[in-house]
Amino acid sequence: MVNGTFFAALSLRSRNRETLLPLVLLPISIPALLAMIQATTSVLTGEFEPTLWIKVLVAYVIVFTIACVLLFETILTAD
């Protein structure tokens, strides 16, 4: 969600923004999506432990939230 907001702000004033947003957002958010799917699969089927994927998810959230918070100012003032 943080990523979504961030990249929406990023592409806000740019040309071809309809193309730009999904293009950037897809590769960035795949790790989170993947970890969610894997963790859910593991919880539902019980075939493997979900800990690794939950760790991935937590790490992803921490890293990207920090990066977004740090860079948000730059993006908003970009001209």
Add this chain to the structure above:
Amino acid sequence: MVTNIRKSSGTMPKWALAWFALTLVMLAFGFYKAMTAPTEATMGNLYRVFFYHLPHTILSFVFPYLNCGASLLYLFWRNRNVERAAGADAFALASAEVTVLYSTVGLATGMLWGRAAWGIWWAWDARMTTYLLLWLLYVSYLLVRRFSAAGQTAVISAVLAIFAAIDVPICFMSIRWWRTQHPAAVFGGGADSGIDPSMVPAVLWNMLAWAMWGAFVLGLRYAIERRRQRQANAYALGFLGDEGSSGFQETR
């Protein structure tokens, strides 16, 4: 405002040509080393693609950091030193393109080798997925450079480069963290991994040769981008007349 439009003969400086020649020699020598290295026990001659796969993938983890560093420098210099910022931006573009080039070769050789060794082109394991992501990120970086509005290209792409660089360590560590279809790390991968000592020279020569090649392409692309920037500046300031009437039209 002073612009630095240089009178240039339009050719490479001598040292660049010397570097290029040396690179070609190194590539040839690396090829010789790769082809004369001892045959692998189980895969036979098939494994020789490894001498191209490994240098390209390892180098495609190096160039993103150059890209990230240049992007950070751009963001730092943006409001302080315009000329240096433009240079950093050109360098970021060049390194991103070299990243895409090297990771494309890495992906292609990996798939060819996977087909031959495992019988499948692609397995969705952690290594391949993160590597595909790396490739996708830098392709999207280049597309963003192409599609964003002229004035903000540099800032947007610099920020995106920082995000893309976050994926690199994940991909780099993926074969260490997870059990993957892809074999474990060649260097520093633990007791049960690595390669026979007789293959090490070929690997290192090829790595050096391809690193030199990458540096050459990067430098060339950087020079071209700097020239384009200077020309764009000159047009913007009206030194070279109207862009349309001079017979030069940027294709966009």
